[in-house]
Amino acid sequence: MNKGKVTVNKYKRQLWIGAVLVLAITTFSFKDDLFQLSKNLDVFASVYKEVNINYVDDINSSKMIKTGVDAMLDGLDPYTEFVPENEIEDYKLHYVSTQYGGIGAGIFLRNSKVYVSDVFSGFPAAKADIRPGDQLLKINDIALEGKNNDQVSLLLKGAKGANIKLLVKRGTDANPVEKNLVRDEIKQPNVSYSGMVDGNMGYIKLDKFLENSADEVTNALAAIKRNNPNGIILDLRSNGGGILQEAVKIVNLFVPKDVEVVSQKGKIKEKNFTYNTMSAPMEPNLPLVVLVNNHSASASEIVAGSLQDLDRAIIIGQRSYGKGLVQQTFNLPYNSLVKITIAKYYVPSGRCIQEIDYTHRKDDGSVVKVADSLIHEFKTKNGRSVYDGSGIYPDVFVKQDRFANITQALVGKLFVFDFANNYRNTHPTIEPSKKFSLSDADYADFVKFLDGKNYSYNTASEKMLSSLKTEATKEKQFGEIQAEYDALKAKMAASKKNDLQLHKEEIKQVLENEIAGRYYYEKGRYETNFKYDKELGQAVKVMQDKEMIAQILKGEGSYKVIGKPVLAAVGVKKPVADPDSDDDK
Numbered sequence: 001m002n003k004g005k006v007t008v009n010k011y012k013r014q015l016w017i018g019a020v021l022v023l024a025i026t027t028f029s030f031k032d033d034l035f036q037l038s039k040n041l042d043v044f045a046s047v048y049k050e051v052n053i054n055y056v057d058d059i060n061s062s063k064m065i066k067t068g069v070d071a072m073l074d075g076l077d078p079y080t081e082f083v084p085e086n087e088i089e090d091y092k093l094h095y096v097s098t099q100y101g102g103i104g105a106g107i108f109l110r111n112s113k114v115y116v117s118d119v120f121s122g123f124p125a126a127k128a129d130i131r132p133g134d135q136l137l138k139i140n141d142i143a144l145e146g147k148n149n150d151q152v153s154l155l156l157k158g159a160k161g162a163n164i165k166l167l168v169k170r171g172t173d174a175n176p177v178e179k180n181l182v183r184d185e186i187k188q189p190n191v192s193y194s195g196m197v198d199g200n201m202g203y204i205k206l207d208k209f210l211e212n213s214a215d216e217v218t219n220a221l222a223a224i225k226r227n228n229p230n231g232i233i234l235d236l237r238s239n240g241g242g243i244l245q246e247a248v249k250i251v252n253l254f255v256p257k258d259v260e261v262v263s264q265k266g267k268i269k270e271k272n273f274t275y276n277t278m279s280a281p282m283e284p285n286l287p288l289v290v291l292v293n294n295h296s297a298s299a300s301e302i303v304a305g306s307l308q309d310l311d312r313a314i315i316i317g318q319r320s321y322g323k324g325l326v327q328q329t330f331n332l333p334y335n336s337l338v339k340i341t342i343a344k345y346y347v348p349s350g351r352c353i354q355e356i357d358y359t360h361r362k363d364d365g366s367v368v369k370v371a372d373s374l375i376h377e378f379k380t381k382n383g384r385s386v387y388d389g390s391g392i393y394p395d396v397f398v399k400q401d402r403f404a405n406i407t408q409a410l411v412g413k414l415f416v417f418d419f420a421n422n423y424r425n426t427h428p429t430i431e432p433s434k435k436f437s438l439s440d441a442d443y444a445d446f447v448k449f450l451d452g453k454n455y456s457y458n459t460a461s462e463k464m465l466s467s468l469k470t471e472a473t474k475e476k477q478f479g480e481i482q483a484e485y486d487a488l489k490a491k492m493a494a495s496k497k498n499d500l501q502l503h504k505e506e507i508k509q510v511l512e513n514e515i516a517g518r519y520y521y522e523k524g525r526y527e528t529n530f531k532y533d534k535e536l537g538q539a540v541k542v543m544q545d546k547e548m549i550a551q552i553l554k555g556e557g558s559y560k561v562i563g564k565p566v567l568a569a570v571g572v573k574k575p576v577a578d579p580d581s582d583d584d585k
Contacts, residue, residue, distance in 0.1 A: 044068070075365070077341055077358040079327050085335040101160045102186045105130060107152055110414070114144045114152050120188075121521035124181040130168060132518060133421030137176055138167035160185045171425055193526040194220035199540040202229035205526065206250075209242030209299040214249035221253060221282055231287035231543035233536065234303070237317060241298025244275070244326065244345070251306050252277040254288055254313070259348075261306045264326045266343030271328070287549060288313040289539040292392060293400065297321035304392045305347035311382045311553050314542060315394045317535050322355025322391035349378035351388035384555035395552045396542060398535045406499040407506050409457035410450075416514050419449050424518035433516045433524035438508045446511060447500055462492055 104123020190213035202224030263274040307313035370389035472478040516524035
């Protein structure tokens with residue numbers, strides 16, 4: 001009897017929800033130009049009502065609506081999205097703020113066990129001597145066996161000032177150790193590193209454009225200026241962007257007041273804005289280089305594109321991502337929100353660098369790039385040629401090296417991670433990170449450490465050989481070539497045995513990076529890697545050569561190939577294509 005009442009009440013509630021939806025949407029129908037909107041919303045509400053009432057099993061209404069909304073927005077672009085109430089905090093952490101309460105350590109699962117992946121300097125985990133590679137057994141007496149990453153992260157986070165107890169096991173130590181910590185406000189900086197590099201150049205690594213990013217760059221620049229630098233390097237590599245206004249403030253550090261930085265234009269005139277610099281610049285004269293790569297996007301491209309258009313900076317690296325779309329968030333009922341692309345942005349020359357055309361899709365729904373025929377030429381302040389539709393092209397292109405297959409395998413299978421942990425546990429100290437270098441004896445220890453471990457990988461040649469076997473087998477010809485195939489395969493296997501020595505330098509690079517991080521955290525990783533950083537080295541070289549700077553800012557060495565600009569690297573006499581372009585956007 002009670003069950004019947006519950007069922008009747010459920011149906012009444014569902015009918016009421018459907019009626020409210022229909023009543024809400026029919027208010028649109030009083031305007032003729034909204035008839036189609038009203039009609040389609042009416043259909044949506046009716047389907048929702050009928051399914052909710054008549055479907056054979058109980059359904060999760062919230063999940064069904066979320067799926068429907070996501071599917072509706074999926075046909076627009078990847079940046080227009082619905083955020084329900086239960087995802088709001090994660091959204092704010094990712095897109096707005098960098099603060100949360102915790103211990104300052106990252107974790108990952110390995111063989112169903114929880115390990116520390118990284119520790120951040122100055123926070124509770126580092127102060128308690130928790131290290132990467134430590135296994136977490138319990139949090140506040142709650143065993144972690146069987147828990148996933150999200151569940152463990154939730155246990156680690158909490159209010160600032162709250163106590164947290166960890167049971168930690170290190171390496172081969174038989175007895176776990178109990179650690180008592182006090183949670184602190186964990187604020188991940190936007191500027192992950194700043195300081196001086198070769199040539200007395202100031203260097204600022206900006207990871208994101210979230211709250212206070214402009215203030216952090218300002219503080220970093222002020223500290224650098226006390227060293228009387230010969231130039232400034234702003235590193236935006238792999239910076240996916242963030243808040244547009246922060247980008248404008250950062251450009252303002254290097255260009256005069258009342259200069260246009262970026263404008264946004266959409267179909268609603270009230271949302272069209274032009275953003276100008278608001279104050280006198282902090283450093284208007286020193287040579288300036290901006291580093292970008294295939295993953296520099298959005299606000300990063302505003303900064304790089306604006307400074308390039310204004311002939312204030314030289315851009316070095318690889319072509320940027322190509323995101324020229326502006327989003328705005330709108331509050332929705334029940335503490336949810338929707339983020340909508342409302343406009344495209346245009347840097348001072350008038351170009352929009354958006355690469356993917358989400359409006360004109362193929363018949364199968366897949367997206368396409370802006371056609372070569374639709375790419376236009378624009379002029380910088382000094383008359384240099386720049387182009388829209390394909391991200392920011394660097395003034396100096398530097399080919400991005402990729403690690404060998406063996407190096408990727410050693411990193412991916414965590415052998416580099418494990419060796420760094422062992423190294424830290426057996427070496428109390430190392431040299432300062434800028435001087436630290438792995439000795440030949442240390443590298444020999446690493447090779448010995450790998451004995452008996454499976455770090456198998458396939459080279460490009462082996463993949464081609466495997467394809468040859470597959471095709472020859474299909475054509476029933478493999479028997480004729482099997483002897484030669486087996487001999488070639490054996491030679492390749494023998495050659496791979498030398499890979500640890502053949503690729504010693506790059507393997508040492510990743511080992512030094514990982515080991516330095518154990519002692520000097522993120523700062524150590526950067527400083528140890530400076531000597532290997534080709535783009536950084538090229539930036540220093542360019543800024544030390546005033547004649548080269550003048551040539552670049554005059555547009556010498558630029559080319560146009562297949563409707564697109566391809567800029568010559570320094571010292572290269574012919575056009576250089578971008579071999580590292582990322583087509584998967």
